[in-house]
Amino acid sequence: MNNSKRARERQNEIREILQTREVVSVNEFCSHFGASIATIRNDLAYLEGKGYLQRVKGGAMSCEGKARSTSMDARLNLHKTAKARIAKDIVANEIKPGMTLILDAGSSGYYVAKELAKAAIPCTVITPSAKALMMLAPMEGVQVCTPGGKYDSVQDTWHDEDALNCLKDIHADLYIMSPDGICDGQYNTSDESENEIKKQFVAMSDRIVAAADGSKMGRPGDYVICLEKDVDKLYTEPVRSVIRSIND
Structure with missing residues (x-):
């Protein structure tokens, strides 16, 4: 797992983005960061392991105690x-x-x-x-x-x-x-x-x-x-x- 300062900054920003959106797709993250699918998937895997997010099909949603930012549906x-x-x-x-x-x-x-x-x-x-x-x-x-x-x-x-x-x-x-x-x-x-x-x-x-x-x-x-x-x-x-x- 890439633990560089750049990776940590990207991962922190991923967490912040997920606090404002219900679900964000892998492709959206790739476009936002100019990163490859493999890089983003590694970031999401790392953050999921820490309990910060949950991966769903095609993307991720936050698990940081912000359930009300996610719609009931x-x-x-x-x-x-x-x-x-x-x-x-x-x-x-x-x-x-x-x-x-x-x-x-x-x-x-x-x-x-x-x-x-x-x-x-x-x-x-x-x-x-x-x-x-x-x-x-x-x-x-x-x-x-x-x-x-x-x-x-x-x-x-x-x-x-x-x-x-x-x-x-x-x-x-x-x-x-x-x-x-x-x-x-x-x-x-x-x-x-x-x-x-x-x-x-x-x-x-x-x-x-x-x-x-x-x-x-x-x-x-x-x-x-x-x-x-x-x-x-x-x-x-x-x-x-x-x-x-x-x-x-």
Whole structure:
């Protein structure tokens, strides 16, 4: 692996570019840096090994605790198998008839909502996720509430300080939390307003379980939701290796 100063500068710039884009192709990086495909692929392999990015077909996306810079639609297609298995386990083991539960926005929350719709367990669901709301609202015996606030079209969710005001004096039996990362004994996220809502969800719930696929493990974030000791159970699943070559 080329460890020259020029290579390090290029790799740092790759990381910065990925913070502003959902997915950047290998060809775009080649054009930007005037570098060969082999050079860029080596850079991406090195950065992936460090946990800074994840290679996808034809390019790469950031893994640096900036999930909110990636659209919900893009994240729904990442680690689908792992998220579906986690959701199935949570619904089977944690959700009982008559519960009031909080379901986080995010791709993991979406898969829990999908599994809950299949199970048709009568319960009350509080969620800031527009996708979960639309999926669960038609279900007989399921009441769905949203905390409101400003709608974020990229994340397809409601969140801001107005949502916090709507959550006062609400009690939940279970909070299904979807963190951006788990690192150094902390569950974290990368958006301040979203973090405040998650902290409120923690405070208003009797029991907390976390849904986090293997890519979230060891990933740092900008804001701390809670400590590992505050979470009753973590549901996780190893993720499949990402595509290693643009020719695969």
